Amino acid sequence: MVHVAVLARLALTDAEIDEFTGQLAAVLEHAADVAALDTAGVPPTAHPLPLVNVLRDDVVRPSLDRDEVLAAAPAAESGRFKVPRILGDAP
């Protein structure tokens, strides 16, 4: 669960980890019927609709006003969003 919390970027307390561990175990136990099902030959459904090739034309549309965009940000500087220092490159 600690690993999952790290993946999800949730700084949980030890008490929360304990609580969720028990609750998730109960839900997963309920889901055992799904996990155990023999679904050989059954394709997965990702979309409830059989749509394909939904496309838009390559035409420029108005962008947002930068002042409005940055006004929503917790911190901004020099026209950019400001964040605490980053340790490590993007993967």
Added chain:
Amino acid sequence: MTAAGWETVIGLEVHCELATATKLFCGCPNAFGDEPNTNVCPVCLGLPGSLPVLNRRSVELAMAVGTALHSEVRPSTFHRKNYFYPDMPKDYQVSQYDQPINVGGHLDLPDGTRIGVTRAHMEEDTGKTTHVGESGRIHGADYALVDYNRAGVPLVEIVSEPDIRSADEARAYVNELRAILVAIGASDARMEEGSLRIDANVSVRPAGSSVLGTRAEIKNLNSVRSLGRAVDYEVRRQIGLLEAGEKVVQETRHWNEDAGRTSSMRSKEEAYDYRYFPEPDLVPLAPSDEWRDAVAAGLPVLPADRRRSLAAAAGVAADDHAVVTVVALGLDDLVAAAVADGADPRLALNRAANEVAAAHVAPADVSATGFTTVLVMEGDGRLTATQAKQVLAEVLAGGGDPVVIAQARGFEALGADALTGVVDQVVADHPGEWARFKDGEAKLAGFFVGQVMAATQGKADGKAVTARLRELASR
């Protein structure tokens, strides 16, 4: 480059920004160099409630890339690649995973070596992060600033098979790929603007082994030159480790251009787990046969075929350096036009590969008539090689009629009779040298050509001088 007893194995992942007007999933401009955060909207900022809609042109360009690389263009889907990073507005990247649009294929290097292509899939670009602090580097920065203008720009990631065997081949692969991408209009492929970015997977193995060695993935390769240097460095590093009895660690390494070395990107405590799953906000792509055929029919003649045509016309090999250069720069039509109008093919090829290339003029801005005229004048002896280069430079710089330029500069190659007289006089003036030349001291030809040039202020045609010398000597 590889030390004896070792074989280098390289696979390249090339990220290419597609030359669309708008981003992959919204109507914001796909533009480089604009003021930060001016080309953003709810979709590419990942604002709550926004939804992506796929850009038709980006799909067509991706299909064109696949077709040009001889890939199979297939029905495809998009997935979400989940990881947190400030340059990703949604904290997931929309990419193609197990069903990419282009599967398989190959790219032939100019020397005929065939490099396999694993896949070429579509995905969205990230924003740009600037690390701010005294060092200006990621480590030790105080904070970071993020610009999302690039977020959502359409990319094609072209993944090669591990078929590349040297830094030279890696460079040739990227150069060829760039030439293809530019030729088909898929991308401007400018590495200096980040519209083409390379990651290199490098490993070594004992020569003759068929087992792949442990590889390192090298990032931050910002030029073809960096790629070559980084591969050479990394191969030496890995061989050094193995010969010392140590192991290569599978990891991502960062190329430092100034230091000329790669360094480990500090593997983080957590291993990445991207939790790919089908992007529910997008529907599958299933290009019809008609659509695929239309894309294929719209492709121009590809660089490899253009090299073959040019090489045949000029009577040289297809991997001749001049041929490769002329095609890469898109000057082959210029050469073909000149040859059609009577220019010497080999001369036209060389002038294009050297003088025209050095002028850094867009192919469309070169006067085909001017180029052809200079070559014809040089070919029939009206201009010497030196004069022709000067006239051509002026034609390329500002245009103008080569005949007028040559007259204005007083360039007029000596007529055949006048030239014969000057050569004969020079021979008469230097009997000692002439005797030695006749006795077989061939290098003295240069001496006589130089004397003739001095006597004519460079207006003599060197070839014609040499011909007259031979004629005299054979008497």
Added chain:
Amino acid sequence: MRHEWAPVTAVEIAADVRAGRRSARSVVEAHLEAIAAREPELHAFNLVLHAEARGAADEIDRRVAAGEDPGPLAGVPVALKDNLATRGIPTTCGSRILDGWRPPYDATVVSRLREAGAIVVGKTNMDEFAMGSSTENSAFGPTRNPHDPSRVPGGSSGGSAAAVAAGFAPLALGSDTGGSIRQPAALCGVVGMKPTYGVVSRYGLVAFASSLDQIGPFAATVADAAALLEAIGGHDPLDSTSIAGPAPRVSGVLGDGVEGLRVGVVRELTGGLDPDVAARMNEAAAALAGAGAKVDDASVPSVGLGLSAYYLIATAEASSNLARYDGVRYGLRVDPGPESTGDVTAMYGATRAAGFGPEVKRRIMLGTYALSAGYYDAYYGQAQRVRTLLIRDFEAAYAQFDLLLSATSPTTAFALGAKSDDPLAMYLSDVCTIPSNLAGHPAVSVPFGTGDNGMPVGIQLYAPALGEPVLFRAAAALERSAPR
């Protein structure tokens, strides 16, 4: 809580306003009065838009006076679930993490409502990010059931259901991912409908689970719900999953009756109901039979698997959809404090830990787990295959039946706090509504009598994809035969 001209439906208000018999402003004032009277007790709204509603009403009245077409829903107050983006107006999703965020754009449904002449009177309370079945998971406190304020209104669209039930607005919009419109409609005694996936644009609906979410109407009557669906539905180029074509035309079929329609009672969903709810369900089936429908038992064998499949798919998608709340671009940012590394990852963790409530954290954890390396195939992958099985089962059932029927919720409205300590028990209350979301099919909850405690009971009707006309036709018939 009623007014001199009450009760009036949305259809009646629009007709009166369009004809100049009633001013939009007077309609708005009457509803703002109703809100002033009971909102402190019920807390249906996160935000009441007094000034905006009055301004919009005056504009409608001006248009009527000028002889312009003020739109099919002219002057009709509508309440919006607080997960629908409204330009310049706070949109909280019932969460602290969106603190201070004012969207720079309107959701497509909001634009369409404005074009139709409807008047937005407020943003309604909800379970945080629509995760819940009681509206107790709101960061801004629970909403109470207008029929008995000691009980929950259901959820997650509890604020919208309560607003309609309390007469705060004749119409409201909610979102339904696993029953979040139909279940609160049942518990509050109003009509609530989930359209076919793709009939209503999701553009501007803050996502919970993208492949399941659908916006739909709440109303006091089936006819009003039909009018609202017609106003918001139809293709939207901003939503790739939007179905081509116009909104389903449903208002015209409401009087057609159910003569000859084949209605199947879903056998697998008859167990586990409270006895009073089961009794109403049987009476509803009998009422439709009495109106000429052919009613029989139907079987959808894999509905039992639906619940688990739903919680795996919905949480997986949610874990990804909710990643963007990271304190960088909008909303809350929490400083991780001097003890931390002070880097962006520490800020993410602190912001998300402080900004999300326990139910949201729980579901993010479950969804992250279900997608993580080594578990994807067993959980998310299997759940998607169950989805296929369920769709096949429905196809088989619809070969024999035009419509299916079940209760909407196994129980009537429960007391606040009764289930909040047991997530699994809360999840189990969604068993009847989840299958329609997994299949993408339309379904509606129609009030049908009350339970032993006097609280409303809702009966659910299901139709195959794009079966809205037959669904509304039967819903209207059921409404006509419901106990008064």
